[in-house]
Amino acid sequence: MLHTYKYLVLLLFIGGLGCKKPNYQSQEQASSTVQNAGDYINNNFDFTLFAAAVKKAGLFDTLNNPGASYTVLVPTNEAFNADSILSPTDFDKFPIDTLRYMVRSYILPTKIFFSGIPSNLDNLYPNLNGVNLYFSPYQGQYQGAFTIEGVQVAGFENAAGNATTYDVTEANAVIHVMDSVINVNACTVQDFVAARPDLSDFAAALKRFGLWDSLRTANPLTLYAVSNSGMESRGLTADSVNNLDPTLYNPILFSGYVQYPHHLFTEDLMMIGLYANSGANAVFPSAGGYSFNMTGVYYGYGCYLLDPSGNYVGPIFSPYGYPETTPYVPNGTNYACSNGVVHILSDLVVLPNKVHN
Amino acid sequence: MRMITYTGLLAVLLLCGCRKVTYNTISNxxxxxxxxxxxxxxxxxxxxxxxxxxxxxxxxxxxxxxxxxxxxxxxxxxxxxxxxxxxxxxxxxxxxxxxxxxxxxxxxxxxxxxxxxxxxxxxxxxxxxxxxxxxxxxxxxxxxxxxxxxxxxxxxxxxxxxxxxxxxxxxxxxxxxxxxxxxxxxxxxxxxQFTKLPFDDSLCYVNFYNLSAAGFSAQAVAALGTAGGGSSIRDTMNVFLTLYFPDSVAGPGSNVVPGYQYVPLTSVIRSYASGVAPYTSFPIFPSYQGSDSTDIHSKIWEEFMFLSPDYNPSAGNFPSYSNSQGDYAVLACTAEYYTKQTFVGPPHNDAYWSPNLIITIPSGTYSARSYSSISSVEMINGHAYVMSVQRQYAPPVESY
Known part of the structure; x- marks a missing residue:
C-alpha cells in the first residue's frame, strides 16, 4: 500500500515536471516581421523621395510608433518627379513648416481600408492637419477604382491573385500608393489664386468682371483658372484686361470658369462614369445659354465652351466644328482648397471677340 | 427505485424543454x-x-x-x-x-x-x-x-x-x-383608403399619381429636344386603357380584347396633395375569342397610355414619336410579351414596364389562378412605380 502511494507521488512529480506553459513564441516572431509604416516606406526603393520628406519633416518616428494607427498616402518617386522634385535635396527648398504641413497632409490618424470606405463619392476623412480629404472608391464586379483628392490610387493584385486591392497593410498602418502627388491647401480658392504669380492676369480679369469675391464666398466651388501664358498668348495681360469694358461682353467671357456649387476633381468624371455606367462630361449651363463643359478621361482632360445653339466657340481651330478641348497645364489640376478645387487651363475657352455684344 | 429515477429524469428533461416566449405586440x-x-x-x-x-x-x-x-x-x-x-x-x-x-x-x-x-x-x-x-x-x-x-x-x-x-x-x-x-x-x-372602400372581386383596380418634381418635364423636354417620348410626362395627362390577350412574341400587342381599346380612364395631374386618387377598374375576365369561360386563369395584360389632352387615341390621333416632348408615355403591365423598344413609334414605343396587375398564382387544385389587386401607379421623374396590394385569396386546398 505504501509502495503504491510512493509510486503515485512519483508519478505526480514526473507529471508536474512535464507541465509547460506555452507562450506561442513562434506567433510573436511571425507578426514582428511586419514592419511599421516608417520602416516600410524607408525600405522601399520606389518611395525614397517620400521617405526623405518624412525624415526631414521629423515624422519618421511618428510613423514607426507601434501603438498608433495611420493611413499613409505614399506618392511614388515618379509622382514627385512629375512635380519637379527629383532628389531628396529638393525638399531643402521648402521651409520646414511648409514641408511638415505637406507631409502631414499625406497621413491620416486612422486605418482606412479600401473595403471599409462607403461605396459613394466624396467620403471625407481628416488628415493630421485636420483637413478633410476626399476618398472615392468604386468596387465593381469587373473593375475597381479608387481616387483620393482626385488622384488615382495604384491598384495591384492581392496575395491570392484573384482581386485588385489598394491596401498595403503594415503593422501600424494602411498604405495607399499614389501615382501623383496631392495638393491640399488650407486657404480659400481666392487666397490660392492671389498667391500664384502665374495666375495674376486671370485674377485681374476676375476682379474686372466682378467674379473675384465668389472665389471666397462660394462653397463648394470649382475654378478653371487660365495661366498667364495662356492669357498672354491671346493678348490678355493684367493691364489689357483692366481696359476691357464688362458691359460690352457677354458675362460668359469669364463666368464659365467659376462653377458652383460643384466640387469636381478631374478623375471625378471617371468615377461618376463608373457609378452611373456612362462616360459623361460635366456640362454646366451658364450665362446667356452657353454651356461650359469639363471633360475627363474619355474626351481628354480639359474644358470647352458651346454657344446656345450647341456650336463650339473655342479658340482652337476645328475644321468640322467638333468641340476641341482646351487642355490643362501639365500637373496643373486638383489643387484642393478649403472651399473648392482649382484646375489650371493652358488657354482660354473663348476669345473676347467671340462674345462681344 | 429505478422507476422513480427514470421519472425524475424525464421530468428534468421536460423542464429543460420549457421556454417562455414573449411575443412583441404593439397596442393600438x-x-x-x-x-x-x-x-x-x-x-x-x-x-x-x-x-x-x-x-x-x-x-x-x-x-x-x-x-x-x-x-x-x-x-x-x-x-x-x-x-x-x-x-x-x-x-x-x-x-x-x-x-x-x-x-x-x-x-x-x-x-x-x-x-x-x-x-x-x-x-x-x-x-x-x-x-x-x-x-x-x-x-x-x-x-x-x-x-x-x-x-x-x-x-x-x-x-x-x-x-x-x-x-x-x-x-x-x-x-x-x-x-x-x-x-x-x-x-x-x-x-x-383602400381598406375602407367596397371593391368587386371580379375587377382589378388602379389609381394614378404624378409626383414628379416641378419643372422636371420641361427640363427633360429641353434636354432631349426632339428625341423620343416616354421619358417624362407633362403635368396634366389623360390615361387610356387597352387590354390585350396573348399573341405571338413576334407581334405582341395586336390582339385587343374587344371593347377595351383606348378606354378613357382618368386624368392625372402633377400634385403633392396627400389625398387618394380615385380608383379606376377593369374586369379580370373580359370575354374574347378563346378566353377562359371558367374564370380561373386570366391571360390578358394591360397597357396604360398617358397622353396630353391635345390628343385623342380613338381617333388615331397621336403625337409624333420623334417629337412627343412629354405628350406621350406608355406603361405596359405584362411579364410575357412586351419588351421595351419592341415597337417603333406610337402607340407602342418606349414603355414603362411592370408585372401584370392581375396576380396569377398556383392556388388550391389550380396550377394557375388569377386574382385581382388594388394598385397605385406613381409617375415620378421619368419613372413609373407600381405598388400592388393583394386582396385576400381563397385558402389553399389540400389535394394529393
Missing part, C-alpha cells in the same frame, strides 16, 4: 410604409447633392452635440425604390443590407389582413404623434448609429405626423423641384 397600431422616391442619379451636376441613400429614424433622440444617437424605430440602408412593389414583402429574406422600402426586408411587426387586404408590407407603429427624420447616409454596411457623428448629421426631412389607430399610410420622400440646389426634398404622406 397604425400601419405605415415608406418609399425612398429620390431617383436622381449621380451626374457631374448632382454629385455634390446628398446621397439619396437614407436612414429613417422615428422619434429620434439626440446627444449633447445635437447628433442623433437613437430612436424608437430605425429604417436603415434605404435605397432608391424599385419600379415594382409587390403585394407581399418579396425581399423579406434578402440578406443584402440594402432595403428598397420600409419595412421591406426589416424583421419588424407588420400589419395583419385588414378587411381582406394583406398589409404585410406595412409596418406597425403605435398610433399617435410621431416625429420622422430622414437622414442621408453613406452607402456602406455600417449600421446608422455606428457611423461617425459627422455622417449622421444631414437630415433630408424632419416632420411630425399624427397616425390614427388602424389607418394605413404610405410615405415617400420626393424631389420638390428641379430648379434649386441643393435639391429641395419634400415629405409626402398618403392616408390610404
Amino acid at each position: 397600431p397604425a400601419y405605415f410604409r415608406f418609399f425612398n422616391s429620390l431617383n436622381y442619379s449621380i451626374t457631374p451636376a448632382t454629385k455634390d447633392e446628398p446621397q439619396p441613400y437614407l436612414a429613417m429614424v422615428v422619434d429620434p433622440t439626440f446627444d449633447a452635440n445635437g447628433v442623433v444617437n437613437g430612436g424608437a424605430v430605425l429604417g436603415d440602408f434605404l435605397d432608391q425604390r424599385l419600379a415594382y412593389a409587390p403585394p407581399y414583402p418579396a425581399n423579406a429574406g434578402n440578406t443584402s443590407s440594402d432595403n428598397y422600402e420600409y419595412p421591406g426586408s426589416e424583421k419588424v411587426l407588420v400589419g395583419p389582413i385588414l378587411n381582406g387586404f394583406d398589409l404585410s408590407s406595412w409596418a406597425q407603429i403605435t398610433s399617435g404623434k410621431h416625429r420622422f427624420v430622414f437622414y442621408s447616409r453613406p452607402v456602406s454596411q455600417t449600421p446608422f448609429f455606428q457611423l461617425a457623428a459627422a455622417q449622421r448629421k444631414f437630415a433630408f426631412a424632419d416632420t411630425t405626423v399624427d397616425l390614427a389607430e388602424g389607418e394605413v399610410y404610405t410615405m415617400e420622400l420626393l424631389q420638390k423641384d428641379v430648379y434649386s440646389s441643393p435639391i429641395p426634398i419634400s415629405f409626402y404622406m398618403r392616408h390610404e
Whole structure:
C-alpha cells in the first residue's frame, strides 16, 4: 500500500515536471516581421523621395510608433518627379513648416481600408492637419477604382491573385500608393489664386468682371483658372484686361470658369462614369445659354465652351466644328482648397471677340 | 427505485424543454410604409447633392452635440425604390443590407389582413404623434448609429405626423423641384383608403399619381429636344386603357380584347396633395375569342397610355414619336410579351414596364389562378412605380 502511494507521488512529480506553459513564441516572431509604416516606406526603393520628406519633416518616428494607427498616402518617386522634385535635396527648398504641413497632409490618424470606405463619392476623412480629404472608391464586379483628392490610387493584385486591392497593410498602418502627388491647401480658392504669380492676369480679369469675391464666398466651388501664358498668348495681360469694358461682353467671357456649387476633381468624371455606367462630361449651363463643359478621361482632360445653339466657340481651330478641348497645364489640376478645387487651363475657352455684344 | 429515477429524469428533461416566449405586440397600431422616391442619379451636376441613400429614424433622440444617437424605430440602408412593389414583402429574406422600402426586408411587426387586404408590407407603429427624420447616409454596411457623428448629421426631412389607430399610410420622400440646389426634398404622406372602400372581386383596380418634381418635364423636354417620348410626362395627362390577350412574341400587342381599346380612364395631374386618387377598374375576365369561360386563369395584360389632352387615341390621333416632348408615355403591365423598344413609334414605343396587375398564382387544385389587386401607379421623374396590394385569396386546398 505504501509502495503504491510512493509510486503515485512519483508519478505526480514526473507529471508536474512535464507541465509547460506555452507562450506561442513562434506567433510573436511571425507578426514582428511586419514592419511599421516608417520602416516600410524607408525600405522601399520606389518611395525614397517620400521617405526623405518624412525624415526631414521629423515624422519618421511618428510613423514607426507601434501603438498608433495611420493611413499613409505614399506618392511614388515618379509622382514627385512629375512635380519637379527629383532628389531628396529638393525638399531643402521648402521651409520646414511648409514641408511638415505637406507631409502631414499625406497621413491620416486612422486605418482606412479600401473595403471599409462607403461605396459613394466624396467620403471625407481628416488628415493630421485636420483637413478633410476626399476618398472615392468604386468596387465593381469587373473593375475597381479608387481616387483620393482626385488622384488615382495604384491598384495591384492581392496575395491570392484573384482581386485588385489598394491596401498595403503594415503593422501600424494602411498604405495607399499614389501615382501623383496631392495638393491640399488650407486657404480659400481666392487666397490660392492671389498667391500664384502665374495666375495674376486671370485674377485681374476676375476682379474686372466682378467674379473675384465668389472665389471666397462660394462653397463648394470649382475654378478653371487660365495661366498667364495662356492669357498672354491671346493678348490678355493684367493691364489689357483692366481696359476691357464688362458691359460690352457677354458675362460668359469669364463666368464659365467659376462653377458652383460643384466640387469636381478631374478623375471625378471617371468615377461618376463608373457609378452611373456612362462616360459623361460635366456640362454646366451658364450665362446667356452657353454651356461650359469639363471633360475627363474619355474626351481628354480639359474644358470647352458651346454657344446656345450647341456650336463650339473655342479658340482652337476645328475644321468640322467638333468641340476641341482646351487642355490643362501639365500637373496643373486638383489643387484642393478649403472651399473648392482649382484646375489650371493652358488657354482660354473663348476669345473676347467671340462674345462681344 | 429505478422507476422513480427514470421519472425524475424525464421530468428534468421536460423542464429543460420549457421556454417562455414573449411575443412583441404593439397596442393600438397604425400601419405605415415608406418609399425612398429620390431617383436622381449621380451626374457631374448632382454629385455634390446628398446621397439619396437614407436612414429613417422615428422619434429620434439626440446627444449633447445635437447628433442623433437613437430612436424608437430605425429604417436603415434605404435605397432608391424599385419600379415594382409587390403585394407581399418579396425581399423579406434578402440578406443584402440594402432595403428598397420600409419595412421591406426589416424583421419588424407588420400589419395583419385588414378587411381582406394583406398589409404585410406595412409596418406597425403605435398610433399617435410621431416625429420622422430622414437622414442621408453613406452607402456602406455600417449600421446608422455606428457611423461617425459627422455622417449622421444631414437630415433630408424632419416632420411630425399624427397616425390614427388602424389607418394605413404610405410615405415617400420626393424631389420638390428641379430648379434649386441643393435639391429641395419634400415629405409626402398618403392616408390610404383602400381598406375602407367596397371593391368587386371580379375587377382589378388602379389609381394614378404624378409626383414628379416641378419643372422636371420641361427640363427633360429641353434636354432631349426632339428625341423620343416616354421619358417624362407633362403635368396634366389623360390615361387610356387597352387590354390585350396573348399573341405571338413576334407581334405582341395586336390582339385587343374587344371593347377595351383606348378606354378613357382618368386624368392625372402633377400634385403633392396627400389625398387618394380615385380608383379606376377593369374586369379580370373580359370575354374574347378563346378566353377562359371558367374564370380561373386570366391571360390578358394591360397597357396604360398617358397622353396630353391635345390628343385623342380613338381617333388615331397621336403625337409624333420623334417629337412627343412629354405628350406621350406608355406603361405596359405584362411579364410575357412586351419588351421595351419592341415597337417603333406610337402607340407602342418606349414603355414603362411592370408585372401584370392581375396576380396569377398556383392556388388550391389550380396550377394557375388569377386574382385581382388594388394598385397605385406613381409617375415620378421619368419613372413609373407600381405598388400592388393583394386582396385576400381563397385558402389553399389540400389535394394529393
